[in-house]
Amino acid sequence: ERVNKMLEKKKELGGGEEKPGKFVLKTGKGTRDYGPAQSALRNSVLQNVVETFNKYGAETIDTPVFELRDVLMGKYGEEGGKLVYDLQDQGGELLSLRYDLTVPFARYLAMNKITNITRYQIAKVYRRDQPVMSRGRYREFYQCDFDIAGQYDLMLPEAECLGIVNELLTKLEIGEFFINLNHRLILEGMFAVSGISPKDFKTICSSVDKLDKTPWAEVEEEMIKEKFLTKEQTSKLGELVRFRELNSNLNNLELLEKMSALPELGQNEKFKKGAEELKVLIGYLEVDGVTTVRYEPSLARGLDYYTGAIYEAVAPKALEGTAAEKAEDTAGQPVGVGSVAAGGRYDGLVNMFDSKLKVPCCGVSFGIERLFAIMEARQKSAVRTTQTEVYVASAQKNMVIERKKLLRTLRAAGIKSEMPLKANPKLLTQFQYAEERRIPLVVLIGERELQEGIVKLRNVVSREEKDVPLDSLVSTIRDTLAAL
Amino acid sequence: ERVNKMLEKKKELGGGEEKPGKFVLKTGKGTRDYGPAQSALRNSVLQNVVETFNKYGAETIDTPVFELRDVLMGKYGEEGGKLVYDLQDQGGELLSLRYDLTVPFARYLAMNKITNITRYQIAKVYRRDQPVMSRGRYREFYQCDFDIAGQYDLMLPEAECLGIVNELLTKLEIGEFFINLNHRLILEGMFAVSGISPKDFKTICSSVDKLDKTPWAEVEEEMIKEKFLTKEQTSKLGELVRFRELNSNLNNLELLEKMSALPELGQNEKFKKGAEELKVLIGYLEVDGVTTVRYEPSLARGLDYYTGAIYEAVAPKALEGTAAEKAEDTAGQPVGVGSVAAGGRYDGLVNMFDSKLKVPCCGVSFGIERLFAIMEARQKSAVRTTQTEVYVASAQKNMVIERKKLLRTLRAAGIKSEMPLKANPKLLTQFQYAEERRIPLVVLIGERELQEGIVKLRNVVSREEKDVPLDSLVSTIRDTLAAL
Incomplete structure (x- = not known):
């Protein structure tokens, strides 16, 4: 009888969505997560x-x-x-x-x-x-x-x-x-x-x-x-x-x-x-x-x-x-x-x-x-959910150390940047990620280019790419971001 | 007896600073306000x-x-x-x-x-x-x-x-x-x-x-x-x-x-x-x-x-x-x-x-x-607690409307500004307020100056004052703030 009374009270107060004994994955009534x-x-x-x-x-x-x-x-x-x-x-x-x-x-x-x-x-x-x-x-x-x-x-x-x-x-x-x-x-x-x-x-x-x-x-x-x-x-x-x-x-x-x-x-x-x-x-x-x-x-x-x-x-x-x-x-x-x-x-x-x-x-x-x-x-267009400016991608396999080195340089220069946390990501997947996230620039590194001391800088919206010498990469990125 | 038991338990749990029956003005144990x-x-x-x-x-x-x-x-x-x-x-x-x-x-x-x-x-x-x-x-x-x-x-x-x-x-x-x-x-x-x-x-x-x-x-x-x-x-x-x-x-x-x-x-x-x-x-x-x-x-x-x-x-x-x-x-x-x-x-x-x-x-x-x-x-020096850039002060009495008008102009230009919320504040009090709050500039208005279309702009740290025509006040303030 006491249980009945409680259930009744519960119903009255409007908090009774959950079935007793069953665990329901939800937030408390009247609250929400912000994604x-x-x-x-x-x-x-x-x-x-x-x-x-x-x-x-x-x-x-x-x-x-x-x-x-x-x-x-x-x-x-x-x-x-x-x-x-x-x-x-x-x-x-x-x-x-x-x-x-x-x-x-x-x-x-x-x-x-x-x-x-x-x-x-x-x-x-x-x-x-x-x-x-x-x-x-x-x-x-x-x-x-x-x-x-x-x-x-x-x-x-x-x-x-x-x-x-x-x-x-x-x-x-x-x-x-x-x-x-x-x-x-x-x-x-x-x-x-x-x-x-x-x-x-x-x-x-x-x-x-x-x-x-x-x-x-x-x-x-x-x-x-x-x-x-x-x-x-x-x-x-x-x-x-x-x-x-x-x-x-x-x-x-x-x-x-x-x-x-x-x-x-x-x-x-x-x-x-x-x-x-x-x-x-x-x-x-x-x-x-x-x-x-x-x-x-x-x-x-x-x-x-x-x-x-x-x-x-x-x-x-x-x-x-x-x-x-x-x-x-x-x-x-x-x-x-x-x-x-x-x-x-x-x-x-x-x-x-x-x-x-x-x-x-x-x-x-x-x-x-x-x-x-x-x-x-x-709202007409969604606000960006990250502030990433540069995505460090690679064209070939086994470039994780090279990507990390470049990322370190960019971050040390105060440039907000990420790279895929996979050893061998697919090139297309990396481009798609940058587009979906509206990251403005991709730095693309390849073995041959690195030997020559250059990387490719890609404008994600226009899809234009240009070769940039490693030693002027940071300043080129800063100028490009400022001009966007 | 139940009360005693509760008091004992309270003491045990360490939350017993408050005397029963007396209202103590405090925050909950282990919490604090941030001033x-x-x-x-x-x-x-x-x-x-x-x-x-x-x-x-x-x-x-x-x-x-x-x-x-x-x-x-x-x-x-x-x-x-x-x-x-x-x-x-x-x-x-x-x-x-x-x-x-x-x-x-x-x-x-x-x-x-x-x-x-x-x-x-x-x-x-x-x-x-x-x-x-x-x-x-x-x-x-x-x-x-x-x-x-x-x-x-x-x-x-x-x-x-x-x-x-x-x-x-x-x-x-x-x-x-x-x-x-x-x-x-x-x-x-x-x-x-x-x-x-x-x-x-x-x-x-x-x-x-x-x-x-x-x-x-x-x-x-x-x-x-x-x-x-x-x-x-x-x-x-x-x-x-x-x-x-x-x-x-x-x-x-x-x-x-x-x-x-x-x-x-x-x-x-x-x-x-x-x-x-x-x-x-x-x-x-x-x-x-x-x-x-x-x-x-x-x-x-x-x-x-x-x-x-x-x-x-x-x-x-x-x-x-x-x-x-x-x-x-x-x-x-x-x-x-x-x-x-x-x-x-x-x-x-x-x-x-x-x-x-x-x-x-x-x-x-x-x-x-x-x-x-x-x-x-x-911490070596305290962080400023407000962002006010300009304090609008007046030298004579009955200038509240004039101060309000000027404040409206400054705020419309995006300049963070305040004025004393008193009809007839003392000049010294106003200067002291600006100094204590580390507000960089004071605009001082007086009847005669207003008739001539000018105000005094005071640098709070150096205490230098100069006359500024009303119609160039906003740009002068912006330049002065930028140069600080």
Whole structure:
């Protein structure tokens, strides 16, 4: 009976593909290997990410993959907390895999009493979520976080974060994207004038946040039936959180102005403060040339720790026209991948670890796995998986020592080079290998040529060959590579 | 009583620093954060590693941080198996953190039926070992693995692996190092002629492997008292495994020749095969110019899966004369960090996952954490933690918009630049920031200058300033940076 119960639970949790007793060769549910082609693509994306972070003056840090369980507990809300992977108690400390990079960052600041740092961190995080691999939703996935910690002036750090989002998404050519922007105090103000109790803040946020994918009628029904709001409350709230939708002709500042002019909301202190702050930010973004930001009063991100501006970048059409769009399990869903970057201000998180330490922070996290999925789908030609410049081949048998000697010369000169690891490889096989791997040059050695002190240098694409004296081989190769 | 038992167990396992009930701000035992300075150093080391792997034609892959428990089980011997971190059973699959990158690599090959790949992988692995942080021994640490899988000719892959070890350790300037070399069949042969039963192979290996740190008398005593060998057996074995020590005037080939001339050992089929193979390898290494390899019959690496040549690089004096040498907890120990790279041939591992698939493999894994510890100790000047080229400062108040405009121009031109995120920063503070961060240039804007269309460009080191017209600022900065 206990076994049955366990099997049932297993099935429920969705991890039950494996047959008991039979060893199945697979990776853990919701995780995947990156083969050479995927790794090469991923590394080229990550290189862009790192370059952008460096351009904005960030340092980098790294933290362990697991944290003491107490560090993570109570930071992600009820929903998030359930998704944390715990390590088994094998004696010693109770540990959990990190759920994001923000809480470990705050722990790092508090532990080292750092009050001032602009850092990025690129690392994998872990969530026991329901995976949707075709859309880049995994249980193990990369996050690329950029955060500014320190006492700075109003909205200047936020402008840097949004500048990075705008610059990186533009650079990656993922297609049209928007950065939705809102403010926690604006949400609190709208809820207050709708007569919603502060204790319902989180749960109503989670309903409102669905408005990007779900029609208002459904969201309203959920709030009435499951969260026990009255029709009066939801009507009022609906007019406010749908303000952009209902006034689609207005720009960001006009929307804020018009909301500020509403008799009740315009008098709410929280709303006023939030709206004033966003106006400052929107002003800065104009100076910075960031035109993709969209004030969206229905944006209500789930995490507990945000205290000010919040933002989320979406690329709703990023997969349009790609093979991924036609994939079975995306049928009927919008042709996007959800949020590709998100963040906000969290002034209280460090304080949770050290009550004497106040370190205001804001940051942004890129859902880089989703960006990989987009890049993979939109990719026109595969990235090379090696960087080999020269392949050292031989025409006759028993040339392995000669090939090795030549390889040594090339490598000593810093030229990336390989040779077949067989004593007597076939010439055609060697040429095919170089072509498949897109190695640009082949050095072909033969006994007679070596006696004369020359080798053949072959351009793999054009298949042109020329004799090159051994003593000028390195410089000829360098010139040829530079001219490719 | 149960609590007491648990506390006792906790103490026993060495993880009991935290007082129950009190929240201690720390990382998990045996793990550490990398701050900006350490990360910068680490990244510069890793860049060398990746460049070397690329130079030898490797692709890269990535695998999840955890594997199904069944994948890891039975691969690391009794000792290793105890050190695996298990994830808690939260429903679904039973998972464990990876212990190395080799077994996941073999799983990847078997799962994808890949018979041919040269790949590197750089990732963290996890062992519930007793940490010695000052010598770079952690519970979470990086491994950098390079492996050649595929049916190739004798010892050509091994020569590539040892070439990489030699090249990378030379490049990193860690001081004198050696690569000890042995062969599993030589070990088996020596044990056989000493009358040691094959079933004792592993346990006797683990004793013999201590000879690099422990005198023969102690090792012999252990084998007699704990492993029940006779004095006759150990005497015979001692003459063989200490063959280098006892014949220190001989080179690698001479040692192998002399051992091959021993009446009993020279007739042992296993020894003969192992010795023949190593002779081929030693011949190749001479052609490749790898002179740091030392045939060492006492090298007996612990992992079960090796089938042929095995090797291990050591840097016994790497910490000599550094502050780390004087650190308290290294007192009385040799001034080294143990093995900095190790590997060998493992022809049977893929086969364990797929009985129909035979993929011969050999590889090497760099204990990069130990290399970091060496680099940290030997480092003369700190690596810069940011790449910022220009700091945009202002002399007067209320210039934030002007600074932002200039910053936008610089960043649009691809120049890595920052500005103070304060409305009215002090001039001195700005100059100090640039000096501390070693940012080479400061652009200083003032109201009057802006009206005239100029800014001041300051060389932070020389403190020289010159007026530069705004419309040639970008090109002047590029020229100045190029000339630094």
